[in-house]
Amino acid sequence: MNIYSFICFVKPRDEHKIDQIFQATLILVKQKGLAGITMSEIAVAAKIATGTLYIYFESKEKLINELFTQCRKSSVDIYFKDYESSQPFAVGLKRIWFNLLEFRMNHFKESVFMDQCYHSPYITETTKDLTKKMIQPLYKLVERGKAEKELKELDTFMLLIFMVSGINEYVKHSVYSEKKITKASMEDLYNLMWDGIKA
Amino acid sequence: MNIYSFICFVKPRDEHKIDQIFQATLILVKQKGLAGITMSEIAVAAKIATGTLYIYFESKEKLINELFTQCRKSSVDIYFKDYESSQPFAVGLKRIWFNLLEFRMNHFKESVFMDQCYHSPYITETTKDLTKKMIQPLYKLVERGKAEKELKELDTFMLLIFMVSGINEYVKHSVYSEKKITKASMEDLYNLMWDGIKA
DNA sequence: TTTATAAATGAATATTTATTCATTTATTTG
DNA sequence: CAAATAAATGAATAAATATTCATTTATAAA
Structure with a gap:
């Protein structure tokens, strides 16, 4: 019933x-x-x-779009899991950074799919814009890091991009060379990034 | 005649x-x-x-493959332009890093095309392997940096990937948001990277 | 200027791929 | 159990796309 x-x-x-x-x-x-x-x-x-x-x-285009939407949703859910803007800056940063890494590692297929969609006839500009909007809290976090003198006084987008770019490439390399990503290597990568951005 | x-x-x-x-x-x-x-x-x-x-x-596949081969060739030519392994480590590193940046900036279409080819039915595993081989000098350079105590004692691939990953993402962002990349911002990005990897 | 030849053309054809639809199957209510 | 209905099927069709080919054009040597 x-x-x-x-x-x-x-x-x-x-x-x-x-x-x-x-x-x-x-x-x-x-x-x-x-x-x-x-x-x-x-x-x-x-x-x-x-x-x-x-x-x-109803069509291939709809299928791709709905899958993209679901991937974006699940990625954003993971990015901000257990993150509170009330946390100290360094804690929030580390939390989000490890969440980003977790998504790339445990949802590698989704990452590849979203990357591919970005340059494709299936995804519209509007959809791409929405994706950008959803990472706003991350942007805010970096601004706060600068205000609190924890981060270098550089362009926010440059810091943001620098922060996350290593993750994508490192996970990609590890998957293709079938190397396991250890907890220690995650920390190493985080420290490389942190030593770069810290004030 | x-x-x-x-x-x-x-x-x-x-x-x-x-x-x-x-x-x-x-x-x-x-x-x-x-x-x-x-x-x-x-x-x-x-x-x-x-x-x-x-x-x-003779076919679409051949066209894509030949274009890929040409892009790879021109990228590698640019990567190692004016680089000599006899140069001091820091000089060689900066030279190559700026060459990588130059390629991404001035050959953006080629970069996007190569990225797309990587997950595609057109490019074979053999071709992908060849691409890896062609960046061997870069791998050597990082090993040397570690030996000379200029770089942190971390996994060579991690250092390598960290070194170059920011470039791709930063150029991508700049192109899509139609922001000019200034000489100053290039230096900023280089310093972010350098502060991360230096011993 | 003529001739030989391959490049260039784009409509026609072949092939691949998206989408539909007549038919069968499964489920739930009465 | 029968009736009603939409899901599920996969062969058939439509649409899109790769590739061919008969014809025309351009070039360079003789």
């Missing part, structure tokens, strides 16, 4: 399928890029029929 | 067209990604007929 039963809608959608489709798409994009995926391949990888794909997503 | 004339080959290829095709492809890939380009669009952008494209490149 559900909300629809009185008008006799039966056989509800298997909402689990959306996740199957998303996972299949992420795996394929990591393997061969956005340029290399087809709807029928996605269907095969998700273990459903091609037609079923169109019950859940 | 050229080498072929005695066997009566006439109307030689316009070798300038290869460059037109490459430039058109780079512009299109920057605009809409590898997933968004078609052979006929490339032809239009290069101001030639679709069929002409196939006189110069």
